[in-house]
Amino acid sequence: MTRTPSFTFHEYPICDDGCGPYDIAMGADGALWLTLIHHGQIGRLTPTGHITRFSVEGAKGLSRIISGPDGALWFTEFKSHRVGRMTLDGRVSSFPIPGEGGPYGITGGPDGALWFTLLNNDRIGRLAPDGELREYPLPTQGGYPSAIVTGPDGALWFTLNQTNALGRMTLDGTVTLFPLPTPSAAPVGATAGPDAIWFVEIIAGQIGRMAMDGTVTEFPLPHRDAKPHAIVAGMDGTFWFTEWGGNRVGRITGTGAIQLYDLPTPASEPHGLTLGPDGAIWIALEKGRVARLEPLRQ
Template sequence: MSVTEFTVAGPNEGPYGVAVANGEVWTTLVHAGVVARLSGDRFDLGAPDSRPSVIVPGPDDALWFTRSGDNRIGRSDGASFDVPGSPFGICVGPDDALWFTLMDTDQVGRVTLDGDVSTYPIGTSGAFPAMITAADHLWFTLNQGNAIGRMTTTGDVTAYPLPTEAVGAVGISAGAGAVWFVEILAAQAGRITPDGTIEEFPLPADSKPHAVVATDDGGCWITLWGAAAVARLDAAGNLIEQIDLGAGSEPHGLVLDADGSVWVALEKGSVAHIQP
């Protein structure tokens, strides 16, 4: 593997989420209220405390992102939409709308491409829904509820308790036949099948896994925030590779490119490209 870093931010601006769309790499600068492209373009949101966080390409060729600091969903054309809570995770749902979590109100929200917003309760108080992904349904981590949630597009929710207590689940990503997630407080990865069967897999101690992206072969890539590294697991949950990104790099979001390479947002101010 080779690792190439690209500086995209100044000191303390904090690249956090990362996305690839139409051959371009985008990242959110969570501490600056900016969305940036690797090409050098910067889009100031006009709200320094807006905290742009997770970013994904939408079905309309725009980039959509959560603004957890000012309770809005943003879009790369400059539009933004008010939501009733602090949004964090976001994904494209099976209905081609954008679905997002509302951390502080225990809801999952939906916004159409026209900007119509609706919300659905998850049915658990204080669960702190974090990241969200889509397969046949919506799947999301309940960071303080110690569970994985599943929601239909009509708002029906099922919660699956995790085997280990107090794991602090964060990242989640739908893959081939199962959904991967990570447990930042337990240093574990997990996988849940459509019928609710859960397996957990150990990661290096104190590695603080943060985000995950599933791969076509049934495995996944994971950012190890506490270890300043990324890790790759195979379809059986075995750790087959760990790549050091350097002390203080603080890896957060990651995304798989069409060629199988991986882009990682490093809070120190850069985006890393990991290529076979």
Template sequence: MIGRTVVEHPVGEPGEGPYGVAVTRDGAVWFTLVHGGRVGRRDPDGGLAYFSLGEGAQPSQLAGATESSVWVTDTTGNRLVHLGVGGDGGSGSGGSGDSGRRIVLVGAVDVPTADAQPFGVVALDDGTAWFTELGADALGRIDILGRVEEFPVGRDGSFVSMVAASGDDLWFTLNAGNAIGHVRGGDAAIAFTELPSIRSGPVGVAIAEDGAVWVAEILADALARVSRDGTLTEFPLPAGSKPHAVAADPADGVWVTLWGTGQVISVADDGTLAPHDLPDPESEPHGVAVAEDGTVWVALESGALAELAPVSASA
């Protein structure tokens, strides 16, 4: 039987709002301060460093790109920023820290379509990255040379939100379109899976180890699961729970943040739900990521990162 200890780590300034979170292969935890225009990085030893994207920036989502770097969507800046690490401590290139390694700018890529509002992002093993465009109802792709190509999804007003990948398969949510999009290979046509609830508001999406796709339906207080054979199943959640982000757990199933009730739930491949209460029910959990050692990290808009570490216990 595996239990969890929950520890909160304050980050940033009051009101900056940790929103997205990702763990890179070097064990660092990266997070966006969506209202502060900054990106933060927490070293495995707890040291913190920050990088400002400039006045008016809105870093939203981020995804591990390499062993120690991330892609970040700047939604209001209409660009994606590639951040990595430099020397220990100090500041430079907009980065600063206390005992953490300095964050440096690797590169930045502008989105060709004006006011496209890039939001979700995922990095692939081939060095490319895909992102969603809230304002343009499109997907974008950054190739290994930094060139951007955009692909309209063909549904106006669908509010393309978050994206996940497995191999060259892409899945993404259409928040206002009540559907999930799927591209099997970058050049394939987009296929859509309609969600049963009339007004579901799909947001977070993740692909579990068994190949099933899990989606958070924030307006329907439910989770949707699409199996590899295309079977769709909905799992109701308590009223007002407002599921937001989803992250695959290499051991089994997925983790989902419940923004409305201040909880995180683990969901097994068979749909079994296990809730985990956070210390503050008003903490507004948003982004969630799972590290290689099984630790779950959650971005709390109240101003902290929650660390849910696994603890072995006798049954």
């Protein structure tokens, strides 16, 4: 399974090979915003390829980034234990997280707050617009909560990489866990569909779909050693995912049909990806590039 003529690739150089674009999000200004995990910077990439980089003082392990409910960019700093906020003109505010929790996944909740996972201490954090911080413990030990998204039911859904489950948390902190059928599947990335949560199993080499009642359907990838990393909803009821181990990006339909696209640069280490307003898929490549998978005009 390889790239078909209906799509074309273009790559934008961002920085040297070691800077590490890790995650990518579409901003309220129509630009793409990136975490440069190894340089402690946030990058802004215009659709025409112009890059601006903003330093985040003291940042270590810049991880996930989203466009928040307030139009600013919100991001996690796994190693410096902070949640950060950047305005569209590059001004930064930092919110320290007590302890050694390691914030990683982040999403905007239906209550206007930012919700995030704490990899190292089995908790979900909530940061209110006024800066108030709360943490909710999970009924796990060493679960490694990773991605977090707001589901179509208004609850927070998150992957538990080492517990091999997905979790659901209501806004009052009530948690329900849903084990996965494949042992040691190691779920990581997740995204919300109109009626389900879609997620990737990095060790099992599968894409998963969890209905709101906890029913799981798993779709094996053609290459079980592909190490899928992140997943995002497309515009046409499909979902796109990165294969970190296979140097590919993939597309899966709601019924499980899979199409794979080889990335042009060898060993480019694809991680986060996002959907552009024109239907293009933008992919963060840790080897200093961003790729655009663009649908050809008919």
